[in-house]
Amino acid sequence: xxxxxxxxxxxxILRDMLVQHLGQEGFAVAQAVDGQEALQIVExxxxxxxxxxxxxxxxxxxxxxxxxxxxxxxxxIILTAxxxxxxxxxxxELGADDYLTKPFSPRELTARIKAVLRRTxxxxxxxxxxIGNLTIHPTRMEAVVxxxxxxxxxxxxxxxxxxxxxxxxxxxxxxxxxxxxxxxxEGYERTIDTxxxxxxHKIDSSGASNFTIKTVYGIGYKLxxxx
Ligand code: CA
Numbered sequence: 001x002x003x004x005x006x007x008x009x010x011x012x013i014l015r016d017m018l019v020q021h022l023g024q025e026g027f028a029v030a031q032a033v034d035g036q037e038a039l040q041i042v043e044x045x046x047x048x049x050x051x052x053x054x055x056x057x058x059x060x061x062x063x064x065x066x067x068x069x070x071x072x073x074x075x076x077i078i079l080t081a082x083x084x085x086x087x088x089x090x091x092x093e094l095g096a097d098d099y100l101t102k103p104f105s106p107r108e109l110t111a112r113i114k115a116v117l118r119r120t121x122x123x124x125x126x127x128x129x130x131i132g133n134l135t136i137h138p139t140r141m142e143a144v145v146x147x148x149x150x151x152x153x154x155x156x157x158x159x160x161x162x163x164x165x166x167x168x169x170x171x172x173x174x175x176x177x178x179x180x181x182x183x184x185x186e187g188y189e190r191t192i193d194t195x196x197x198x199x200x201h202k203i204d205s206s207g208a209s210n211f212t213i214k215t216v217y218g219i220g221y222k223l224x225x226x227x
Pocket of ligand 1: 010054055056
């Protein structure tokens with residue numbers, strides 16, 4: 001079955017263009033013209049991905065995103081015309097999966113949608129991952145050690161999930177960026193080091209002793225499970 005994409009955009013010309021283009025690309029497309037309608041449609045049809053404009057009548061895209069995130073993990077790609085909104089997006093970790101600044105080409109949006117669907121399908125393909133006393137629930141975005149949930153940010157969670165799904169495999173910083181953020185943090189490979197450092201600290205203080213995230217000098221990181 002083709003993935004269902006919900007396009008939330010109040011500018012009719014842009015919305016029509018996106019709906020038509022995504023339809024031609026083989027997606028099933030639903031549309032909403034304001035924030036309230038968006039939430040109603042999300043509840044009615046459970047889309048596979050939402051393309052969400054931030055400046056909307058009735059409920060803003062921010063409010064829609066917050067509400068969607070309280071309900072679950074449907075991927076969201078944000079559309080915005082303003083650079084300062086992008087800063088806010090990156091800073092708040094509200095859980096958008098990618099964003100595009102206007103103007104953008106429909107082809108670019110399609111590429112981003114496919115990339116996000118690929119990432120999220122990989123992550124939700126299994127119910128849980130167990131490494132020693134660590135259990136990861138991808139759909140709930142929870143990592144549990146010895147009955148206690150690790151207090152991870154969404155970014156730390158995504159990195160841990162990626163490494164834990166592929167124990168022993170080395171991931172370069174660039175690869176981690178692409179898999180975790182799409183193109184959102186392009187050019188900031190070193191931000192991965194900070195996230196890894198925070199993640200290690202949280203894992204260490206959780207009492208997990210049966211795996212480590214190792215630095216592979218000059219390349220990146222891998223998760224090593226101990227016997
Ligand atoms: Ca708008």
